[in-house]
């Protein structure tokens with residue numbers, strides 16, 4: 782069985798949805814997703830969140846042919862780090 786994506790639930794991706802054309806439609810107007818709880822950093826529609834927010838589903842549907850799962854995790858973790866650094870600089 783493949784390992785799970787090591788998400789820390791920091792919420793940085795949900796605070797910068799305007800950075801991707803895939804998630805820009807979720808922007809409440811300041812880059813933060815309209816479903817993001819800024820207090821808890823959690824998703825208020827977690828069970829119903831779109832496929833683009835489901836790392837493993839998105840991988841299976843769109844990127845499986847391009848990347849091995851481990852490789853995909855590495856690429857995503859770089860993006861997570863960049864997003865969390867943006868948080869710190871704001």
Ligand code: SF4
Pocket residue numbers: 787788789790791792793794795860861862864865
């Ligand atoms: S930025 Fe990465 S680690 Fe943080 S919540 Fe999003 S997917 Fe998880």
Ligand code: SF4
Pocket residue numbers: 794795798804807814815816817818823824825826827830831834
């Ligand atoms: S729908 Fe939920 S998981 Fe997706 S960006 Fe918004 S808050 Fe994050």
